[in-house]
Amino acid sequence: MFQAKGYAAVDAQSPLVPFSFERRDPGPEDVQIEILYCGVCHSDLHQARNDWRNSLYPMVPGHEIVGRIVAVGGQVKKFRVGDLAGVGCMVDSCRHCSACNEDLEQYCEEGSTLTYNSRERDSKQLTFGGYSDQIVVDQRFAVKIPASLDLKAVAPLLCAGITTYSPLRHWQVGKGQKVGVIGLGGLGHMGIKFAKAFGARTVMITTSPEKGADALRLGADEVLVSKDKAAMKAHARSFDFLLNTIPNGHDLNPYAALLKRDGTMVLVGALTTLEPALAGASLIGGRRSIAGSAIGGMAETQEMIDFCAEHGIVSDVEMVSIQSVNEAYERLLKNDVKYRFVIDMESLKRTA
Template sequence: MSLARGYAVTDNTAPLKPFSFERRAVGPDDIRIDILYSGICHSDLHQARDDWGGAQFPMVPGHEIIGRVVEVGANVTRLKVGDIAGVGCMVDSCRTCDACEHDLEQYCEQGPTWTYNSRERVSGELTQGGYSDHVVVEQRFVVKVSETLDLKAAAPLLCAGITTYSPLRHWKVGPGQKVGVIGLGGLGHMGVKFAKAMGATVVMITTSPEKGADAKRLGADDVLVSRDPAQMKAHANSFDFLLNTVPVGHDTNPYMSLLKRDSTMCMVGVITEMDPPLTGGNLIFGRKSVAGSGIGGMAETQEMLDFCAKHNIVSDVEVIDIKDVNEAWDRMQKNDVRYRFVIDMATLKNAA
C-alpha cells in the first residue's frame, strides 16, 4: 500500500478539500504513475454533485491523467520507469466479453471499472481519480504519451480527445467529406482539430456568432450559426457527418436537415433526455441516422495519442493550482474556460 494525497468531496454539496487515502501496492501487472497534470472534465462536477445518481463518497475526481512511470510490476512490458503515461476514464473491465475481446472496453458487458466513483473488481475498494499525487493502474489501461507533446495540454486528450476522435474514426471521416461539429467547448474544439487533421472540410456549427473567429483559429473552414434560417438553408443536405458535442438536452431536429442522404449525426455530449424529442420523419426521409459514441477502447486511445503526436494536436488549456480547483469548478459551470482546465499537480505539495 502507498499513502496518497489529493483533493476530494465528502458529499454532494461539499467543496473539494485536501484528502489522504491509500492506493494498492503495485502488483505484477501494475504501473505506478506520479501524476504531473490532471484535467478537469465537466463530468467530474456532475459525479461529485450526484447529478447522475450513484455517487460514492469520499470521491477524488479526475480521469484525464498525465504522469511519469515510477514503478512497474514484474509482468509489465508496455511501459518502463521514466516513460510518460496517461490514464483516462477506465482502469479495468471484465476482459472476457465480446466488447473487451474487440478492444472496446468502454462497452464492457459487465460495465467498466471507472477511474473514480467505481469499485475495484478484486478488492471492492472505491477507486479514486487523478486529483492526487499518484495512481496505480493495470498496464492494459495505461497508454504511452509522447514527450514531444505539451504534456499539460495533453491531459484532456484522455477524455475530451478520445471522445471526439473515436466517432470520427468509426464513421471514417477523411478527405472529400464535409463534417460539422456542433458546439464549441471542451469536446467541440477537439472535434474541429481532429476532423481537420483527418482531411475533412470542417464547419463549426454554433448558436453563438462571436465564437466564429476562434473556431477558424482552431482549424474550421467555415462557421454556421444555427439560429440563422438563411445559413441553415444554405447548408441543407450537404454534410457527410455531424459530431454533436452539446452537453445538455436540446432540439436536434433542425440539424437533421443538414445531413445528406444516408448520413449520421453522432451524439457524444448529452446523456440525458432530449427535449423536444426527435421527429421520426427527420430520420425516415433521407434514411438518416442518429447515433452515440462513448470515449474509446484502450487500443484506440493509444492510436489517438500517436495521431496527436504526429499532427501536434493538444487541447487549449488553462493551467491552475490545485488550491484554486473549487473556483475552476464554478467557472466551468458558467462555461468560463477556453477550453479545458488542467491542474498542475506539483502545486499539491504546497496546498493546505
Template sequence: MIKSTGYAAQAADSGLAPFSFERRDPGAHDVQIEILFCGVCHSDLHTVRDEWHNAIFPVVPGHEIVGRVTAVGSHVKKFMVGQIAGVGCMVDSCQHCGSCDEGLEQYCENGFTGTYNDPEKQTGGQTYGGYSNNIVVNENFVLHVSEKLDPAAASPLLCAGITTFSPLRHWKVGPGHKVGIVGLGGLGHMGVKLAHAMGAHVVLFTTSVSKKADALRLGADEVVISKDPEQMAAHLNSFDFILNTVAASHELDAFLVLLKREGTMTLVGVPEFPHPSPSVANLIFKRRHLAGSLIGGIAETQEMLDFCAEHGITSDIELIDIQDINQAYERMLKSDVKYRFVIDMASLTKEKKAA
C-alpha cells in the same frame, strides 16, 4: 499500501477539499504513476455534485491523467520507470466479453471500471481519480504519451480527445467529407482540430458570434450561427457527418435536416434532461442515422494519442492550481474557459507546506 493525497468531495454540496487516502501497492501487472497533470472534465462536476445520482462519496475525480511512471510490477512489459504515461476514463474491464475481445472495453458487457467512483476489483474498495499525486493501474489500461506532446495540454486528450476521435474514426471521416461540429467547448474544439487533421471540410455550429474567429483558428473552414435560420437553411442536405458535442438539452431536428441521405449525426454529450424527441420523418425520408458514441477502447485511445503526436494536436488549456478547483467548476458552468482546465498537480505540495 501507498499513502496518497488529493482533493475529494465528501458530499454533493461540500465542494472539493484536501483528502488523504491509500492506494494499493503495484501488483505484478500494475504500473505506478506520479501524476503531473489532470484535466478537468464536466463529468467530474456531474459526479461530485451527484447530478447523475450515482456518486460514491468521498469522490476523488479526474480521468484525464498524464504522469511519469515511478514503479512497475514484475510482469509488466509495456512500460518502464521514467516514461510519460496516461490514464483515461477506464482502469479495468472484464477483459473476456465480446466487446473486450474486440478492443472495445468502453462497451464491456459486464461494465468497465471507471477511473473514479467505481468498485476496485483488486481491493474491494473504490477507485479514486487523478485529482491526486499518484495512481496505480493495470498496464493494459495505461497509455504511452509521446514526448512530442506537451504533457499538460495532452492530458485532456485522455477524455475529450478520444471522445471526439472515436466517432470520427468509426464513421470514417476523411478527405472529401463535409463534417459539422456542434458546440465549441472542451469536446467541440478537439472535434474541430481532429476532423481538420483528418482532411475533412469542417463546419462549426455555435450560438455565439464571438466564437467565429477562434473556430477558424482551430481549423474550421466555415462557422454557422445555429440560431440564424438563413445560415442553417444554406446547408440543408449537405453533411456527411455531424458530431454533436453539446451536453445541454436542445432541438436535434435543426441539425438532422442538414445531413445528406444516409448521413449520420452522433451525440457524445449526455444532457441533464432528455433532448426533445426528433421527428421520425427526418430520419426515414433520407435514411439518416442518429447515433451515440462513448469514449474509445484502449487500442483506439493509443491510436488517437499517436495521431495527435504526429499532427501536433493538443488541447487549448488553462493551467490551474488544485486549490482553485471549486472556482474553476463555477467558471466551467459559465463556459468561461478556453477550452479545458488542467490541474498542475505539483500545486498539491502547497497544501503540505501550508499544513
C-alpha cells in the same frame, strides 16, 4: 498499500478539500504513476455534485491523467520506470466479453471500472482519480505519451480527445466529406482539430456568432450559426457527418435537416433526455442515422495519442492549481474556460 494525497468531494454540497487515502501497491501487471497533470472534465463537476444521482463519497475526481512511471510490476512489459504515461476514464474491465476481446473496453458487457466513482473489481474498494499525487493501474489501461507533446495540454486528450476522435474514426471521416461539429467547448474544440486533421471540410455549428473567430483559429473552414434560419436552410442536406457535442437535452430536428441522404449525426455529449421529440420523417426521408459514441478502447486511445504526436495536436488549456479547483468548478458552470482546465499537480505539494 501506500499513502497518497489529493483533493476530494466528501458530499454533494461541500467544496473539494485536501484528502489522504491509500493506494494499492503495484501488482505484477501494474504501473505506479506520479501524476504531473490532470484535466478538469465537466463530468468531474457533475459527479462531485451528484447531478447524475450515482455519486460515491469520498470521491477523488479526475480522469485526464498524465504522469511519469515510478514503479512497475514484475510482469510489466509495456512500460519502464521513467516513461511518460496517461490514464483516461477507465482502469479495468471484465476482459473476457465480446467488447473487451475486440479492444472496446469502454463497452464492456459487465461494465468497465471507472477511474473514479467506481469500485475495484477484486476488492470493491472505491477507485480514486487524478486529483492526486499517485495512481496505480494495470498496464493495459495506461497509454504511452510521447515526450514531443506538451504534457499539460495532453491531459484532456484522455477524455475530450478520445471522445471526439473515436466517432470520427469509426464513421471513417476523411477527405471529400463535409463535417459539422456542433458546440464549441472542451469536446467541440477537439472535434474541429481532429476533423480538420482527417482532411474533411470542417464547419463549426454554434448558437454564438461571437465564437466564430475562435472556431476559425482552431481550424474550422466555416462557421454556421444555428440561430440563423436562412443559413441553416442554405446548408440543408449537405453534411456527410455531424459530431454533436452539446452536453444537455436539445432539439435535434434542425441539425438532422442538415444531413445528406445516408448522413449520420453522432451524440457524444448529451446524457439526459432529448426534447422535443425527433420527427421520424427527418430520418426516414433521407435514410439518415442518429447514433451515440463513448470514449474509445485502450488500443484506440493509444492510436489517438500517436495521431496527435504525428499531427502536433493537443488541447487548448488553462492551468490552475489544485487549491483553486473549486473556483474552476464555478467557472465551468459559466462555460468560462477556453477550452479545458488542467491542474498542475505540483501545486499539491503546497497543501499541508
